[in-house]
Amino acid sequence: MNVLIGVTGSIAIYKTCELVRLFIKNGDNVKVVMTLSAEKFITPLTFEALTLNKVLNEKNESWAGKENHIDYAKWADIFIIAPATAHTLNKAYNGIADNLLLQTYLATTAPALFAPAANTNMYLHSTTKKAIKNLNCIEANSGLLACGDEGIGKMAEPNEIFLRALREVNRDKFWENKKVVVTAGGSVEKIDDVRFISNFSSGKMGEAIAKAFYIKGADVTLVSSKKHNLTKEIKQIKVESAKEYLDAILEENPDYLIMAAAIVDYMPKYKSGKLKKEQIGEKMVLELDENIDILKSLKDKPFKKIGFKAERDEKNALKYAKNALNKKNLDAICLNLLTKNNFGSDENEIFFITKDKEILFPQDTKENISFRIVDAVKNI
Secondary structure (H helix, E strand, O other): OEEEEEEOOOOOHHHHHHHHHHHHHOOOEEEEEEOOOHHHOOOHHHHHHHHOOOOEOOOOOOOOOOOOHHHHHHHOOEEEEEEEOHHHHHHHHOOOOOOHHHHHHHHOOOOEEEEEOOOHHHHHOHHHHHHHHHOOEOOOEEEEOOOOOEEEEEOOOHHHHHHHHHHHHHOOHHHOOOEEEEEEOEOOEEOOOOOEEOOOOOOHHHHHHHHHHHHOOOEEEEEEOOOOOOOOOOEEEEOOOHHHHHHHHHHHOOOEEEEOOEOOOEEEOOOOOOOOHHHHOOOOOOOEEEOOOHHHHOOOOOOEEEEEEEEOOOOOHHHHHHHHHHHOOOOEEEEEEOOOOOOOOOEEEEEEEOOOOEEEEEEEEHHHHHHHHHHHHHOO
16 A cells, blocks of 8 residues: 655654554555655654655655655555644645645545644634544544643544554445444453453454454444553443443444454352452362353344354364354354464464355464455355
8 A cells, every 4th residue: 555644743743653654564655745844843854764765845846757746646545644733734624735745635536534633722723623524534632732731632643543544445335334343352250359260362353353344444343351552433342241241242232243252151159359368268169150151142133243263172173163153143153273373372363164164264464364354254
């Protein structure tokens, strides 16, 4: 993907360096166009070192080659203006192109995404609010601003802008207005108020799947026992017990459920407070009851249900997965062999199984596997 980043004069410019790094790490080609005001905060050399491409500015635009705003505009698959000052937002909305960056904006036919950064009063001014409403903007965050004021106006975090940009380019009409709930992490079942039973699930697979569905254009909710660094455009619900997972799923009532969370099979009889060692003695004996089987509880719900099954028994794993598929009335199940990739790894290999076919997604990063899962789910 060819990513063109426009940089305007704001202290938030330091975040843009991290944004560039995220695209480079993703394997994208990045070029930068800067305003003269932006160069007061950071030199073009910084972005040239990061991107290995010439930064376009007012002083070096040339029509002898391709280093001009028309060629940069044609080159781009997406144009991201980050940070976008109130000054730039209002000019862009009104079609004013009195600098190189805004001329590039008017010249490109690629999707344009603005990441506003401004003092709270400037951000909330009626003219700026109108520009933000009508331009394709990612909402700023609230907090302590560089000027010392507290309020909205902090440029969105680089990861938020990165994910939103990927969504702008890769969205699939099929997923528009489709509500997808993804579960992640491992359930936490309390013994008392300081002890619990859980498992080693990291939540990485569920997080990657939530990102993939978001990038493809779905309305995504991530229900997890873990903390995830995502965009606020992905709704997150923090849960612990299996019952909390189930309640959250029922409350959301999605079109698709991707059950990637590892739910503890047995739960202890909870006791409030803290069990004292003196009361327990030399041996602690836990009485365990069978836990809620979330997917079995949802078997009659009309939405699409995709389960996950982790197995170590390679010989019988496929049989166990197919049994779960039928028993729980699933539309598909993803079989993960822990002998190849244990909990917490960054890669995975998945067998995507439906009632009439089995598809192997060979060893790859969890991010790449997630996109293959999204495409497979679309076709069930």
